[in-house]
Amino acid sequence: MTPLAPTQLSLIRHAPARNDGRMAGRRDVAADCSDTAAFAALRAGVGQFDHLVISPALRCVQTANTLWPAHAPTVIDPALWEQDFGDWEDLPFADLPDLGPLPAADLATHRPPNGESFADMCARMTPALLRAATLGGHIVIVAHAGTARGAIAQATGSVPAGLAFQIAHLSVTTLLMLDACGTCSIASVNRSFT
Secondary structure, eight states: OOEEEEEEEEEEEOSOBOOTTBOOSSSOOOBOOOOHHHHHHHHHHHOOOSEEEEOSSHHHHHHHHHHOTTOOOSEEOGGGOOOOOGGGTTOBGGGSOOOTTSOHHHHHHOOOTTSOOHHHHHHHHHHHHHHHHTTOEEEEEEEOHHHHHHHHHHHHTOHHHHTTOOOOTTOEEEEEEEETTOOEEEEEEEEOOO
16 A cells, blocks of 8 residues: 555535425536525635545535635546436435335445446545545545545445435535545544534
């Protein structure tokens, strides 16, 4: 394993999505960036950073632009998109199937029709985290709840474990990358600065 210089990944979940009460994983919806106090607190809480990496989703681009309007992203990485919920995209939340009774391992591999499972999403986005970590220093990633959960899955070595965490809008989940193979430790999860 090749040691990396100390690298911190601060994963920020985008501002609340304007999803009209409907599923929006890959469906590209805007963010509600009107809470200026929350944005100011988050900006101050994150502090200085070396690189900004974002998902190309509109809600992530708008969140990053509101947080740091003068800071262009270092990387816009499509691998950081939220889970693709396939035929469930754009369905009202009330019409989604109740998967609560599934054991965590089954839930992690459950694939919505024509979509991807959480495990599929983790396999897609983990290389993006490793690419971001090679930038070195403090890396801010503006992405999705699924991205933060996937990072937790990477750190714990358990894909199902990532699903056990709540990730709030405009919260920060911080990982410290220990080597180029993806070994990392969790410094904080779902941290809010408001």
